[in-house]
Structures are given as structure tokens and as C-alpha cells.
Amino acid sequence: MEGKTEESNEAAPHDTENPPTPLATLMKEELHRLSTLFSSCCIYRVPKRLRHVKEKAYTPQVVSIGPLHHGKKALKSMEEHKKRYLQDFLRHTNISMEDLVRKIRDQEARVRRCYAETIEFTVDEFVRIILVDATFVIEILLKNKFHEFQDANDRLFNKPYMLQDVWPDMRLLENQLPLFILEDLFKLYKIQVSSNNSIITLSHDWFKTLMDIEGTDALCVYGLISPCST
Template identity: 40%
Template sequence: MENDVAIAVEAMLKNAQPLFTTESCCIYKVPSQIRQSNEDAYTPKIVSIGPLHHGNSRLVTMEGHKQVYCQHFIQRSEVSLTDLVSCVQQLEPQIRACYSEKIDLTVDELVKVIFIDCCFVIELFLGHVWMRNDAIHSKSWMGTRVAQDLILLENQIPFFVFEKIYNLAFASRLNGGKLRSFMWIAVIMFPYHNKQGVLPPAGGNIAHFTDLVRYLYLPPSHRIPSRNPVPLVIGQSASELVEAGVKFTVNKPWHGIGILDLEFEHGILKIPDIVVDDSTEVWLRNIVALEQCHYPRHHYIADYVNFLTRLVNRDKDADVLIKAGIIRSTISGNDTSVAKLFKDVDKNFTVFNVNANYLEICDDLKAYCKHPCHTKMATLRRDYFTTPWKTATSIAGIVLLFLTFVQTICSILQV
């Protein structure tokens, strides 16, 4: 006699579907253990892009703007509305496979959401490049908020969809060289993050805008050797390192140096400058979440945050980096907020390996601080040469001591 429970389980398993396929998936709901520390950092404030936040009542005001921008894009396009929609319809299975969550929209509903949002974003980007004074660009606060929403991990559409629509709509102008690629205008949209002045190569496998922003921060090699999962341990915070004789300075402020390029040599820790403002936590959190979900063995930004967390424990540690010009803080509150920001972003992600360059810096810092000569020299500088008055007094004392010594020797020789 067949077991009813076994029959039910068999029927259930036949209908089982994976949540997502590893090869295609690139857009994720942020894991709850990461999300819980700051829900707002992962939630769009003004505009939803893609299906994950579609229908959110807080974002409905923007839908009218999106539709107007979509109309403008269609009017600008070289092909018909039917051709543009057909392009998205053909891509629908690939688009759906890019999301980690099951999308509770029919094929037609998803095509409509993706089409409206893509046209809106492309028209928005073109307006930014051409500096048009439209409904969004005329209000700087709105343009800033929309740009921030566009880099949220949950607020994404696959990059290839934008490129397909854009290339279809402007085929003749692209071939004639009168219009730049979509990749180019997308990079121009995020100048705040492109300190290295890089442009991803054609076919560079950029998944979406969160991934693009991450790419803009990567070192030129895009490959940092990693070691086994040993924790980053400096042993001393920035203020303690200063007492041990370490100096802090901004690392080579020229083209090609990104925020990840840290160096330690001859007692000087060189760190590229970073602006810490009210948006910093948002983009750091979303890139770290992307690395956790999509780049579990290549978490460059997470390693960087982890290193800074070890350096900046308290307000006086933040003050060391601020005085050195490494951190340019404009966030409200005191410098303790800077320390809290990095600590909060550093929570609840799993590390498979560690940036070998940072591990080497940690080892070198520990070895430097153990050398008694460095600590004594730092104490001497701190106690006797911190101000012009102290320096002058110390030099006068040394000269006086030297003259006294010479006088004593002369007196002995005369006897």
C-alpha cells in the first residue's frame, strides 16, 4: 500500500523550482542579516527601477515622471514603439533569470515594467549628458536622490537590456560616431565614483549599475591576490599607530589611483582620500552586499571597509585620518559618526579569503610598531617637537647642554 505522505512529497518535489540559477543571477534581495542593521540603505527613496520594488506606494509619485521621460525617449528613437517593446519581449526570459527572487509578474507585466524603466533611465542619462533643464535635472536634490537610488542592489535592471534598447533606438547615430555608447553615458552619470577616470571595455561583463560603480573603484589590475581566510589584525588603531611612530598621508593623488590602493613603506601609511558624507554608507553597503552575494571570493570593497574599521575605532582615530586629508568628512555629528559608519558596514558578511596586500600591510605595521627605536623617536617628537615653541626650546636646551659639555671638557683639559 502506497504511503499518502510519500505520494504528496513526490508530487511536491516534481514541481520544485530553484530560486535562481547561479550562472544568470546577478540582482539580489539583500540578505536579512545584512539588511537588518540599516533597512533604509537598501530601499529606494524616490524611484523604483525593475520589479523588486515595483508597486511600492511610497514611490508611486515618480511613475508619472517615468512615463513622460519614456514618451520623450520614444519620440527620439529611430525605431517604432513596437520594435522597442518587441526587443524587451525577446529578452524577457533572460531578464527574469537575472533576479534571485521569484518575480510575481506575468510576462506582459514584466515587459511593461522593464520597458518603461529602461526608457526612463536612458532618457534621464541623456538629459544629464546634454545638461537639459527638465523636471528632474532642474531640481538638484531630486537628481541627487534619483542617482543614489540607481545604485541600490535591489533597484536594478540587467545592463545588457539598457544596451540593447539604446543600440536599437540610436543605431545610425552610434555607427556614425555622433552618439557615445550607453556604457560611456552611464559612467558619466556617476562621476563621484569614477576617481580613476576609467571606462569599462566593450563586453566588459558589467551586470548592472551597482556592479558598474564597484568596477569604477577596482584597482587597474582587477585582481588582488588573496590568501586563506585569516582575519585582518592591525593590533593598533590610527591614533595608537601615530604614537608608535607611524605617519599617515594621502596616497599619490594622480590619475589611476583608487581608494583601494593602500601602501606602507618607511613608516608612512599612504591611503587614498575618501569623502565621507550622508551617501557614503549607502553606496558602500550596497557594493558590499553585492560582493557578498555575487563575488564571494573577490570582495575588494568589503576588505577595504574591513581595513578602515580596524584603523578607525574612536573619534580620535577618525581625527588622525581627517587631519592627514585621507577622510574628508561632511556628515552631521562628530567624528565618532565616521567610526560608526565603517563599523556598521563591516558587520554580518562572510569572508572566504583576504586581500593579500592588506595582510602584508598589517604584518609590516605590527613589525614596525614592535621596533623600540620607532616608539622612542615618536615619543621624542611628540614631547619635544610638536610646536615651534617646543622645538625652539628643545634645540636651545640641546645647544646649552652641548656647550656645558664642551666647557666641562675644556676645564678638565686645563687642570
């Protein structure tokens, strides 16, 4: 009995010095850690109930655009092609890499807020992803519209089946970039490209060309669904 009494007496001071955190305080801390919601959010993950039906229909198979699927092993082979298109972009616009990085970095927070989920990449990592992917998108749209932008050694346009692998990925909900960043970079082409062209019109031409090749209905493309049934 004496041993139990001593053990009880030793435990009491410990409980007094380290009282449990009050529930109200704990819950307030949890609320404080919630990420901020922004009205500019426009790029979301596909709901799990849809992905479970057909995973492949909502997951890029060849190329990642934006941060949501960046770094996946199955998509890494396209990273070299994207960097070659970055080289083309720098050559076509005569902008320096330093200025291009600065242009993306200045809008990094705004671009990040467009994604529904928290993006875990560091600022430098995120800027790199957006820079490479945005210039890739712009270059592929321009090369499709203006053949003079194509290079004789271009692996995408000289092998049409590669384009047909890339274009389905570019229309996926989770494989998108904010329109404003594409438009800002596209303005660097203002001297060379007709004012009648825009990211919207070039995108329309791009998807229409590939739809004609594949025989896909427009509803299937813009509705982000599997090929339409007859």
C-alpha cells in the same frame, strides 16, 4: 457497544477509498514544484541581516527600477516622470511603441531569469515594467551627458535636488536591470550618439557627477554601503 461497532464499521470503507498520500510521493511533488535555478541570475535581495541594521540604506526612497519594488505607494509619484522619459525615448529613437514592446517581450524570459526570486508579475506587466524603467535609465544617463537631450520643463534636471534623491536609489542592489537589456535599447541611439559612449561610460559619468555634488567617496557608491567614515 453496538453503536460503537457500527461507527467503526462505517469509518473503515472511507479509509480504504481515500488512503493517505505516501510520504515519498508527497515529497517528490514538492521537489517538482521547486523553481529552476539559472546561471544568469545576477540581481538579488539584500540579506535580511543587513537590512535589519539599516532598512533605508537598502530600500529605494524615490524611484523603483525593475520589478522588486515596483508598485510601492511611496514610489508611485515617480511613475509619471518615468513615462515622460519613455515619451522622450520614443521621440529620440523614432521607434514605435509596438516595436519597443516586441523588443522587450522577445527577451522577457531571459530578463526574468536574471532575478534571484520568482517574479509574480504577468508577462504583460513584467514587459511594461522593464520597458518603462529601462528607457528611464537610458534617458537620464543621456540627459546627464548631453544637455541637448534635456527639456526646459524637465522636473528632474531643472531641480538638482531631485537628481540627488534619484541617484542613490539607482545604485541599490535591489533596484537594477540586466545590463544586456539596457545595451540593446541603447543601440537604438546609434545614429545620434557617439560610438565612444556606452551604458558603462554613461553610468560612470552619471555617478561621478552626483558624487562630486554630494562629496561621496567612490567606495561608498560601488560598495553599496553607507557613507564612509573618515
